[in-house]
């Protein structure tokens with residue numbers, strides 16, 4: 001309640017659902033992504049429901065965009081209590097296809113995007129001696145799946161970076177850190193796959209009942225809604241049918 005929450009990848013899927021959930025619970029949400037139109041539509045929806053939202057067009061691979069998002073947030077709301085590093089890409093492919101441009105994009109968004117976000121909010125959270133950083137890792141940090149060598153590697157990096165952050169920041173500065181590690185969620189993430197062999201392999205998965213973006217939003221709310229003395233380190237959740 002009454003927290004200021006900056007969410008990346010808020011223009012669709014898990015980020016959008018999380019922004020709606022947290023705004024409904026009383027947070028002021030700062031909506032960040034590249035698709036400004038979608039963010040403005042979401043802001044309208046949130047405000048119609050009585051919530052508070054600010055849109056800042058942000059490419060997470062650009063540190064200057066993040067700095068702008070933080071300064072606009074501080075100007076409007078006076079603080080940043082929570083950063084949700086949610087933006088991510090999953091263009092799966094087999095390594096031997098050498099889709100190196102897609103590898104690079106995943107490293108830039110999934111890993112460097114998270115680092116950029118932390119660098120941008122840390123001075124404020126350190127000064128306040130409080131805050132919560134939520135990083136979107138994945139069940140892919142636990143299990144390799146076909147075509148996922150690079151994607152899984154990026155999500156292992158996010159999980160381990162979260163571990164390091166928590167060890168360094170929680171005791172000293174009272175900043176909580178949580179890694180969210182979901183299995184399959186029904187979002188547009190799968191549409192970014194260009195490899196036909198992978199698309200073929202994923203056909204079976206289409207039949208499976210995936211989790212909804214709202215399910216992940218609920219787990220983020222749970223992690224945020226703990227007393228200060230409790231840090232939820234990891235949330236690892238799977239669709240029942242995925243096992």
Ligand code: NJP
Nearest residue numbers: 009011012013014034035059060088138182184185187189
């Ligand atoms: O996917 P999708 P999800 N700068 O495609 C944004 C992880 N995850 O909600 O910039 C800023 O609906 C993009 O915005 P835009 C997954 O790895 C998912 O499923 O406007 N934002 C959009 O809002 C990811 O980390 C599943 O194009 C950038 C958002 O990212 C997170 O959940 C399972 C950007 C993607 O929304 C959210 O993905 C799992 C950039 N450069 C983990 N590039 C799953 N869905 O099954 C992209 O374990 N975005």
